[in-house]
Amino acid sequence: IALCKKCMFLCLPTQTEEKRTLTLRGHVGFDSLPDQLVSKSVSQGFSFNILCVGETGIGKSSLMNTLFNTTFENEEASHYQNTVYLRPRTYNLQESNVDLKLTIVDTIGFGDQVNKEESYKPIVDYIDAQFEHFLQEELKIKRSLHNYHDTRIHVCLYFISPTGHSLRSLDLVTMKKLDSKVNLIPLIAKADTISKCELHKFKIKIMSELVSNGVQIYQFPTDDDAVTEINSTMNAHLPFAVVGSSEEVKVGNKLGRARQYPWGVVQVENESHCDFVKLREMLIRVNMEDLREQTHTRHYELYRRCKLEEMGFKDSDTDTQPFSLQEVYVAKRREFVAELQRSEEDMRQMFVNKVKETEAELKERERELHERFEQLKRVHQEEKRTLEQKRRELEEEMNSFSRRKVAAEALQAHTLQSSITHTIKKDKDKRK
Numbered sequence: 167i168a169l170c171k172k173c174m175f176l177c178l179p180t181q182t183e184e185k186r187t188l189t190l191r192g193h194v195g196f197d198s199l200p201d202q203l204v205s206k207s208v209s210q211g212f213s214f215n216i217l218c219v220g221e222t223g224i225g226k227s228s229l230m231n232t233l234f235n236t237t238f239e240n241e242e243a244s245h246y247q248n249t250v251y252l253r254p255r256t257y258n259l260q261e262s263n264v265d266l267k268l269t270i271v272d273t274i275g276f277g278d279q280v281n282k283e284e285s286y287k288p289i290v291d292y293i294d295a296q297f298e299h300f301l302q303e304e305l306k307i308k309r310s311l312h313n314y315h316d317t318r319i320h321v322c323l324y325f326i327s328p329t330g331h332s333l334r335s336l337d338l339v340t341m342k343k344l345d346s347k348v349n350l351i352p353l354i355a356k357a358d359t360i361s362k363c364e365l366h367k368f369k370i371k372i373m374s375e376l377v378s379n380g381v382q383i384y385q386f387p388t389d390d391d392a393v394t395e396i397n398s399t400m401n402a403h404l405p406f407a408v409v410g411s412s413e414e415v416k417v418g419n420k421l422g423r424a425r426q427y428p429w430g431v432v433q434v435e436n437e438s439h440c441d442f443v444k445l446r447e448m449l450i451r452v453n454m455e456d457l458r459e460q461t462h463t464r465h466y467e468l469y470r471r472c473k474l475e476e477m478g479f480k481d482s483d484t485d486t487q488p489f490s491l492q493e494v495y496v497a498k499r500r501e502f503v504a505e506l507q508r509s510e511e512d513m514r515q516m517f518v519n520k521v522k523e524t525e526a527e528l529k530e531r532e533r534e535l536h537e538r539f540e541q542l543k544r545v546h547q548e549e550k551r552t553l554e555q556k557r558r559e560l561e562e563e564m565n566s567f568s569r570r571k572v573a574a575e576a577l578q579a580h581t582l583q584s585s586i587t588h589t590i591k592k593d594k595d596k597r598k
Contacts, residue, residue: 211265220325221277228410247275357407
């Protein structure tokens with residue numbers, strides 16, 4: 167026992183533990199742990215979430231119906247959506263004594279807009295939102311993860327149009343944005359619309375473009391000896407060329423799901439016609455649990471690590487002090503309070519400056535109004551003086567006119583009287 171210089175406590179000296187293998191004398195019973203785990207898992211049930219990305223009418227709903235051998239509720243989507251939005255729907259399925267809570271998320275309006283630059287953003291935001299919901303549940307003081315409905319996307323089936331030429335820019339950009347967030351499996355939809363030769367060349371072209379653009383698609387695991395051979399084989403068949411159909415057609419003496427055409431029948435479960443069986447085997451019967459595990463240990467852990475690092479949390483090194491959640495919380499709280507105080511001071515200063523600017527603006531307007539008032543007052547006085555002058559002039563003209571009128575009337579009366587007097591005098595002279 168020695169005194170630790172770092173923590174100042176008595177500590178036992180560290181020793182390298184040696185693993186020893188012992189032989190049991192008889193049966194103990196811990197070999198039943200796998201059976202216990204299976205029994206507990208079956209009683210709790212399983213959840214599996216599928217994201218279907220592809221343009222409207224490419225066959226996403228038909229493939230889901232064919233894949234799970236049932237008919238999910240479906241609403242016809244138009245090609246005239248202004249934006250892309252995601253529609254999740256959850257179903258409870260049961261096979262034998264195993265319950266599965268299946269969530270299918272459809273991308274409505276993907277690729278239907280003229281400007282497709284931001285078409286991938288709602289999809290990325292949805293995936294991140296499901297990670298955030300799970301992270302918030304994990305960070306709760308009182309957690310209930312055992313009955314929490316996990317909505318994290320376990321696999322993304324990306325439906326590629328069977329053009330036979332190359333991937334569109336929208337496909338490359340979207341898959342590049344998704345490959346670090348979800349298990350991405352590309353599919354060639356409606357594979358019965360192109361020939362086998364064209365399909366083979368199209369597959370090679372797609373994989374070449376994915377590799378050259380750095381798009382990481384999901385690779386079926388080969389570290390388990392039980393599935394190494396089949397998964398290695400199936401990795402070489404990616405992307406799968408699929409055909410979906412819920413109709414049953416009689417081919418020979420056998421009734422099976424197929425598509426009936428005038429030129430023949432395309433059997434969904436015939437591996438020489440399409441890769442539907444390969445997809446079903448890899449997705450459901452062989453690698454469903456690996457998809458769930460990859461989602462939690464790889465994609466979610468990446469999101470969780472980035473979010474916690476943003477919050478200021480980090481793992482402690484062996485040579486430093488042990489990680490303390492309380493210390494990080496106190497430090498982050500101090501930073502937050504300091505930032506809040508700075509923001510408050512900035513807002514207060516901004517308010518004071520705004521008030522000063524407003525006061526200056528009001529004073530300037532008041533000065534302008536006062537000058538305008540004085541100007542109008544001077545104009546009014548000038549107009550008043552002008553009117554008064556004109557009034558006096560008019561009165562003088564009126565008085566002058568009145569005097570001339572009186573004089574004219576007097577002159578006229580005098581003239582009339584003189585004329586009358588002269589006439590009377592003439593008459594008197596004639597009589598004499």
